[in-house]
Amino acid sequence: MLQGLSQKFRGGCMMLLRDDGEQVAFLGTAFLVDPKGYLLTAAHLVNDPSNLRVAPTDAGDGFIPMTFNRVAAMPAEVAQMDATHGTALLKIEQDIDISVPDDFLGRAENVRPGASVMSLGYSFGHDQLHTVMTVGGVVSTKILTPNGTNLILFDNMAQDGDVGGPLVHAADGHIVGLVSGRFEPGEVVRGSTDWDRKPPRDTNISYAVAIDYGVALMEKAGLYEPVAG
């Protein structure tokens, strides 16, 4: 089942880059959500919205080169941003043919602890490994953060390059989250005065924000039809 899902979603992932005129630096992952050229990614990757570009790579199931010296990268702009919930909607500023499946965006409420999930991203894009990686795991828990964000914690070790990629619910085949980073309990207790032991960093637990925030940005951008009646 994961093989089919992976094949379905790999083609939707793109490298998020920033150009300096001649070279591009890797920022993270973004994924297509609309045939008009919209992608979702993590908001903190595009805090600086200048010179953003996205580049698709070969998403086939064969053996593909691990790195490219040159890539074709399309300009992209930030169309909507929700910094509180760590989500941004990008728009490709180039006329190209894009198709997306009919049904791939789910709801975070549909995934429960213990469910199999799959994340996709350019895990080591910052080290010039330009290939999408598929990683499996299970949902560890779902939490509501102090700033009121719904997060899905899952047990795989998201690499820096995975940030901004999709988290897919394996059983129903929908994207339920947007990978945001590695879960670091130290961040949670930061500032606490009665805490004398710092938890270890680099847990093998990662977190994704609920996809619903991304869908809300899409609605804001007018990508969904208004409801009749």
Added chain:
Amino acid sequence: MSENASHPPEQPELTPPTGPAPWFKLDVHPWVFFVSAGLIVLFVAVTLFFESRVDDLFNAVQGAVSTYAGWFFVGAMNVILIFVIALLIGRFSAIRLGGEGAKPEFSTLAWFAMLFSAGMGIGLLFYGVAEPMYHFVASPLAEPGTPEAARVAMDFTFLHWGLHPWAIYALVGLALAFFSFNKGLPLSIRAVFYPIFGERIYGPIGNVIDIMATVATMFGVATSLGLGVQQVNAGLNHLWPSIPQSTPVQIILIAGITAIATWSVVRGLDSGIKFLSQLNVVIAAALMIFVLLFGPTLFILNAFVENIGIYFQNFPSLSTWNETYDNTEWQNGWTVFYWGWWIAWSPFVGMFIARVSYGRTIGEFIAGVLIIPALVTFLWLSTFGGAALEIEMFGAGGIAKAVQDNLPVSLFVLLENFPLSAVSSMLAVVVVITFFVTSSDSGSLVIDIITAGGNTEPPKIQRIFWAVMEGLVASALLLGGGLVALQTAAISTGLPFAIILLGMCWALYKGLHEYQTGQSFSVNMKESTVQQFNTRATRKMPTFGRRQFWVGRPQHGPAVRPRPVTGGKQA
């Protein structure tokens, strides 16, 4: 409509709407609307002028279909049932019709009332009593009149009215709902063939499919109306001998039923059809409870449990039985006839069920269209058939004779065996009429939608046109003869449609598989038009701004605002 109700997204139409005022606005698919109307008039005229020849022709066709293709019907029905059960328990069961987040348009009770009223209709009322009696006195698998014959009689009746017909409806309804609500195709029979014909469904092939569905639905509903009023008239005459059994009375009955159905279909699904369907189910339930309480209660309850046990025990053998080693033709007149009838009826019922099922998951849909209606039907058959068998075997008798003498009267003869028969008979007449109206209005609505090119809210003037047309066709055939001939013709269409249904299983599986996993993203860009860059390793990854989750002010209540229902369709 329930409080949480949402609306299905407006379906794409095959023709743009025209005209200013709602009442005079026409929204027709020109080919489907006018060719269907022309064909219906032509068929009626030919039948009226050449009734005996047409009758002979259609009987010969129906006979040949039953004799040579009976095995195919039996096999196809079982394949479809297995397919539908596999969908219920398989990986597609969580897919929601209308896309993730779609909310059902009607409450579960209203939904069930509508689909049940459209699916079974008046036949259940008369044959609930009559069919077990027929099999009891002329059993193909037991000595007539024995307890074994009674068991076999109920078993056959369960077979003919149980899981198989509802599986057919579930398949057609699900295919239509899925391709319309999830794939954005028009709510029309042609949509189901999209995986096979692709964009060509919008051309002549699709027109032919929709015209066939329209004509078959019209003749199915109109001939049932015409034949049914004869039964109602016979029943009324039995109750009140001052009402004669005559054509004028039957024409008045058709006019009355058509008038109520027209009102219902003009009011629309939300009020007219929903209201009448709920009323129908409530009154029918009242009648059933009446018979259950005032009839042989213990016998009926025992029979209900035992009949279900026998049904499942004999299910594999009875549902595949073909009379191969018996050298008889009993099955052609019963099982094969029923299979042809349900299949011929399925475009209409399937399309109606699809229309009202927006927002249900496939699992809910199949449970609601296959399992629950079959159980309710079993309870109904056990009540009426069981009461009739009890009277025939251990009581005053006379039901079997009434069935053979005059089938519609047998229901009233049964009720005369219980107290307060005047009340229950009156209740039965009302149920007969409401069943009629609910079949008629839902049939009209289906024709309205198809001939409006898939518009789920067709203009009112077109609704009136087709509802009145139904009454006129039924009246013309009643006056001039040919009701049975056209009904036979409608059932004969079951054979080609059975082949189509098997194709539909494949198309639906393919569509669901692609929907869930098969489709993928694609980006086609000419690399020459896109700027090229050298790549380099990134020394510092962006992390600023990702700690806000842990330092913000706590909030209470749901953190994610509810997403409005969009039906999954993107602008």
